[in-house]
Amino acid sequence: MMQVMRAVSASTLAGILAFGPVSVAGAQTATKTENPTAEKADAPSTVKSDAIAGTPADQEPVEERITEFTLDNGLQVVVLPDHRAPVVTQMVYYHVGAADEAPGESGIAHFLEHLMFKGTKAHPEGEFSRAVADIGGQENAFTTDDYTGYYQQVPASELAMVMKYEADRMANLVLTDEVVAPERDVILEERRMRVDNDPGAQLQETVQATLFQNSPYGIPVIGWRSEMEQLSRDDAIAFYDKYYTPNNATLLVAGDVTASEVKALAEETFGKVERRADPGDRDRALEPEPLAARTVTLTDEKVTQPSMQRVYLAPGETIAEPGEAEALDVLADILGGGTTSRLYRSLVVDKGIAAGTGAYYGGTALKESQFGVYGMPRGEASLAEIETAIDAEIAEVRKTGVTEAEPRTGEKPGSQEHDLSARQPDGDGPPRWRRAVDRPYAEGRRDLARPDRGGHRCRRQ
């Protein structure tokens, strides 16, 4: 049977790609491995897998514990001490992502991220990864539209070691055609896995390209196949030389360390890396005012379950009016942030026409962002019914606003948890941490208390 997936522009926040899969043990049918919790990275099998209360980002004292400084070569450093376990995470974020790529070179930011594991003059391919593995450490890297990040999680005593290696590859990467060619095949396989084998992902890609017609956010992070196939060693080195420089990076160290220890180590390692370039201000072409509604339809005989999504252009937090990004956060939460949200109550519970529905806002995009709603029909319900019901909820919130009682996700009591997983990096890059520094959470909350902001709580994912 032929089935249709439709979207009036659709979801997926900034696409995020990682260098390699992590924790493959237990990824398939393994229910019990040597590590009793090896499956923990898997999604829970219950249907309602909404965020567990108490995401670490809500921790109030985080701001107080953060120290920030800048090295002479321009490298920004953020330190977040946490002494409850002898562990440390190093993350280096380069302030460059797929949206910074030159026309015709889509995928180069992500390709370079892969190639950063190919060794340097002093440390040949694999040495860094083996050194991390030898101490039971974890590592990976990822690329988004706006950032490229590299991280390791290791015993605190090994921080100097990983800082040495990471600083080394900030300036001394060596690439040969011998290592570049098979790695290009790897990213092409990655594209096959993530996109070409999956009609849903193909629709997402098309929707982004339709929503962002002028902005680079319309180009997939992994790249268009025809352009990926042409990416060369020289392209990668040129991108590296242009953007991988200490004055275009943020080092974040979190864990069982003090700011002074990190400062001394950073001076010894990253401090020795000279400025290699001046990438200048980051810019993003903006969208013209969207005059016509656009509908994207993908028909594929492999699609067995239709779904619909709608995305609106929305300002990201850096270009939004004060309070606007927070208000959109709250609105997404009230409208579609879990089983107590309006969309869930209406479409899934009361009307019984949807299997899933929700709303989201991707405020961390560097410039323009998006606000989305989505729904997947259940039983005999049609896409049109889903869309009508979502429209009714949107109309209702436009007409009467929200109530004081509604938003509460950010204030759940359980969110006081300060769990060690707070140190796990995520694709949002430094802004989330910086936001905590630049704009104290409490202040943001006061601002949001104004009813005309559309809510009174701020949600951090």
Next chain:
Amino acid sequence: MTMKALTSGLKGLAVATSFGLLAFASAPALAVDIQEVTSPGGIKALLVEDHSNPLIAVNFAFKGGGSTQDPDGKEGLSNLLTGLLDEGAGDIESADFQAKLDDLGVSMSFDTSYDNFTGSFRTITDFEDEAFDLLHLALTEPRFDEEPVNRIRGQIVTGILADRNNPEEIASKVFRETVFAGHPYSRPDEGTPESLANISAEDLEAFRNRVFAKDDLVVGVVGDITPEQLGKRLDQVFGSLNETADLTPVPMAEPVLGKTVNYDIAVPQTNIRVAMPGVMRSDDDFFAAYLMNHILGGGSFTSRLYEEIREKRGLAYGAYSYLASYDHGALLGIGTATRADAAPQTVDIIRLELQSMAEKGPTPEELEKAKAYVKGSYAVRNLDSSLAVAQTLVGIQLDDLGKDYIDERQALIDAVTLDDVKAAAKKLLDVSPTVVTVGPAAS
């Protein structure tokens, strides 16, 4: 099976891939002081006291109460149950129950695997009395009202339909049905649209009543609670359960080897799954096999399969192997995905690597590094958060490893010799594997 997939898209991948786990020094880095607690009512638990935050994490399992207990024709029953325990219990209907959890900041979730039904619960101490009451109600008096039952069932069915042509899902299904043919392990955890339609509220209650009992219960607790307080909580939550579970016996599953199966679907990339014999968790050569697997394909960026398939030849984004040790059977599995025309070549490489490992085993250096990693990363994967520690406390009991396992583990690994690993490799890999491919038939 999660509706989140809709929103997540690529972002979901980021969550998965950035799930990097914290690492600990290879010495016993974290003092995990495990206490054995027995409640006044006789319920046992392992406890790690941690008074640094006003939080209590409780994990528990009904051992043997997983999807193997789903009656024939009602496959997916235990999975459906996991979605319904927090959808109303006692006098509290679904929406109110959810709102209470929300208001109290209580996290409560349930899961099922082939072998076990598990629960995970976390509360802050301010509201712990009411929170533990909610958990007790969820386990003992779930309502199974028509609306939530139909809703959750509908969500699961929708998910099944949505995944029907997902190559990875198909690969898992064909793999399972080939390797465990005729055994309960061959059945889909989440059931089928047909089997789910057969499940009534009475079936759900019958399963709960049969499986949730004191004699198959194991509990692990971490947090701001003393042994005395915990004793009372254990009785409050679990005290009224049946004394004994009434579990259906499950036969041993011998993995079916030597089969080659292709599922024909027009996609550009072929998924490959390979099955070999595994080891039971209680086998003496478990760690020898575990280390061997780590070298073969368990190490993320350093294994032989990763090196040969991805690094040298660029044939795949991921290539891995894993040991699955279930209660009633075990296997060593391999997985990767490559462009359709390269599938035969990739399968050949896997076969060669299996043969080479079976004949020669690892090098001393490989074994040394594997030991260092496996020792160092344990604390990371298992002890990096209160929830992880609580899970580990449950895992240790499910596997019957003993309260001192965390301390003893290093020595168990150090004791493995190169000859042990070679013997394990020979035993497991010197056979004809089952190979499943999902992609165009010509490949």
